Amino acid sequence: GQNIDQPTEMTATEGAIVQINCTYQTSGFNGLFWYQQHAGEAPTFLSYNVLDGLEEKGRFSSFLSRSKGYSYLLLKELQMKDSASYLCAVRDNGRKLIFGQGTELSVKP
């Protein structure tokens, strides 16, 4: 079956670095997405990886290893506003997007 796993919740301190992991098993692979979703709001696209390696976008970076079925989202210089749910999603060979359950990140002062 198709499966995306990510931790349910994480806590980190303001100013620190946090890494949110995502592992996947899907029918083929056509890219991996990370989204941020604040409570009661729509998701916001953060990043896309289709080749192995690190993609950096300001304070956010995303890494992909296709051979390991693994990705992580790295958030640096954490701010209180980074408290949100982070969703990992994989596009399979049929172009279907499969989402993980999301990781609830709490940033503490």
Add this chain to the structure above:
Amino acid sequence: DSGVTQTPKHLITATGQRVTLRCSPRSGDLSVYWYQQSLDQGLQFLIQYYNGEERAKGNILERFSAQQFPDLHSELNLSSLELGDSALYFCASSETSGGGETQYFGPGTRLLVL
């Protein structure tokens, strides 16, 4: 404001009924995606249209259907509604059919089936 509009914002209806959710993509975007988000299932991809044609299909029930019109707006039709269909329904749009282009999400339609 993402530029994607969805109507209505809230919808309350009864089991067995049929509703239509509407989405207008950002100007210039050709792709529209529909998602369902419920507390127990998380975010689920339903279907994608690109320039009027179905592009990808996710976990969309047979009771649900969608289409994209020539002006690129899209409608999601939900019929024979059940209590479990209560959820937040998001529409998103992107410039092309994917790749890794940014998807812009609308504010969502909150559906409550009683």
